[in-house]
Amino acid sequence: MRADLGLYDYLPWPGRPKITWPGGKKLAVWIAPNIEFYEYDPPDNPTRTPWGRPNPDVLQYSHRDYGNRAGWQRMMAAMDRAGFRGSVSLNVALCDHHPEIIRACADRGWEFFSHGIYNTRYVYNMTADQEREIIRDAFDTVRKHTGQELAGWLSPALSNNLWTMDLLAEAGIRYTCDMFHDDQPMPVKVASGKLISMPYSLEMNDVIVYNSQKVTPRHYAEIIRRQFDQLYKDSDDSGMVMCIPLHPYLVGQPHRIDAFAEAIRYIARHDGVWQATGREIAEAYHASGAYDAMSAAAKGGR
Numbered sequence: 001m002r003a004d005l006g007l008y009d010y011l012p013w014p015g016r017p018k019i020t021w022p023g024g025k026k027l028a029v030w031i032a033p034n035i036e037f038y039e040y041d042p043p044d045n046p047t048r049t050p051w052g053r054p055n056p057d058v059l060q061y062s063h064r065d066y067g068n069r070a071g072w073q074r075m076m077a078a079m080d081r082a083g084f085r086g087s088v089s090l091n092v093a094l095c096d097h098h099p100e101i102i103r104a105c106a107d108r109g110w111e112f113f114s115h116g117i118y119n120t121r122y123v124y125n126m127t128a129d130q131e132r133e134i135i136r137d138a139f140d141t142v143r144k145h146t147g148q149e150l151a152g153w154l155s156p157a158l159s160n161n162l163w164t165m166d167l168l169a170e171a172g173i174r175y176t177c178d179m180f181h182d183d184q185p186m187p188v189k190v191a192s193g194k195l196i197s198m199p200y201s202l203e204m205n206d207v208i209v210y211n212s213q214k215v216t217p218r219h220y221a222e223i224i225r226r227q228f229d230q231l232y233k234d235s236d237d238s239g240m241v242m243c244i245p246l247h248p249y250l251v252g253q254p255h256r257i258d259a260f261a262e263a264i265r266y267i268a269r270h271d272g273v274w275q276a277t278g279r280e281i282a283e284a285y286h287a288s289g290a291y292d293a294m295s296a297a298a299k300g301g302r
Contacts, residue, residue: 007165007179008186008197009298017293019184019239021284025274026235028281029228029267032154032177032200032245033075034089034115035105037097038064042120048157050120064249068098071252076104078261082268087278089115089154089177089245092138095145106146111277113152113177114138122159128167135171151279152198154178169193175282183231183240185285187295194291198278199241203227206250217259224263232270241281 021028040061042050051057079086088105090112095102105112116123116134123131139150153168154177168176169190176188177200188195202208204227209220224244231240244264251260267273276284285291 007188011298017297019290021239021274026272027232027240028274028276029242030276030278031084031086032089033086034247036091036119037094039118039120045122047124048122067249071248074252074257075248082264084275085110087111091115091119092141093117095141102145111279112142112146112148114150115154116156119156122157124159128163131167166191169195187291199243201243205245206247210250217256221259221263225266228267
């Protein structure tokens with residue numbers, strides 16, 4: 001019986017190699033809008049049902065579709081005003097369903113990383129070859145519609161198999177958002193290649209905050225500010241990463257958008273903040289030698 005996932009080493013802060021971000025910045029802050037497409041009647045998956053109500057679940061489907069109709073525009077405008085580019089956690093089928101959203105993001109220099117094909121199709125019960133095909137499809141679709149090469153991955157509904165990380169690294173993915181164990185990028189143990197876990201966040205994720213914790217927009221803004229204040233202080237010693245994952249159908253609601261907009265303006269006003277994309281953080285991490293230094297420190301501690 002294995003005691004842990006076996007995907008990363010334990011490496012506490014004391015003695016951990018220092019990370020320095022480009023330009024001497026202290027804290028890398030990236031915003032990850034999940035721009036998604038939910039099928040109202042997806043193929044059955046025996047492990048997980050997408051909808052809690054019988055099909056057609058008009059209520060849940062249309063609520064999520066709000067993000068692709070109105071919510072994304074408010075979210076994008078708020079990010080524009082604060083000077084943030086997005087790293088889009090993309091259900092790649094959206095490229096065919098809503099190319100106008102893809103164009104608006106691409107025109108702003110936003111990054112696209114993969115969140116699967118549809119958010120209603122999980123990798124549970126897939127074979128390794130079937131999962132390879134999903135990864136290949138994501139690369140091809142994003143390249144065709146944006147000209148970008150995928151660097152990052154967030155599995156749909158955070159579904160994984162034991163071989164998922166190996167397949168991502170094999171395909172050339174540079175970072176995964178499927179792990180939540182640290183405030184700095186960390187090496188992931190894979191069969192080949194160099195894959196890192198990128199700090200994403202469940203705590204800052206508007207789905208958790210609004211749908212699970214049931215907080216008010218004002219409280220969500222306070223959560224964002226407090227997360228930032230602590231990580232900004234921690235970054236005096238070594239570069240940290242803060243991520244704000246969003247869903248336009250939630251944060252883009254009229255009664256919520258101003259609180260979010262004020263919170264990211266607060267972050268942008270601070271010196272030493274690197275308003276980055278996930279790809280830029282991963283590239284800087286590798287270029288600085290942090291991957292090799294962290295890997296060596298972890299091995300030395302065993």
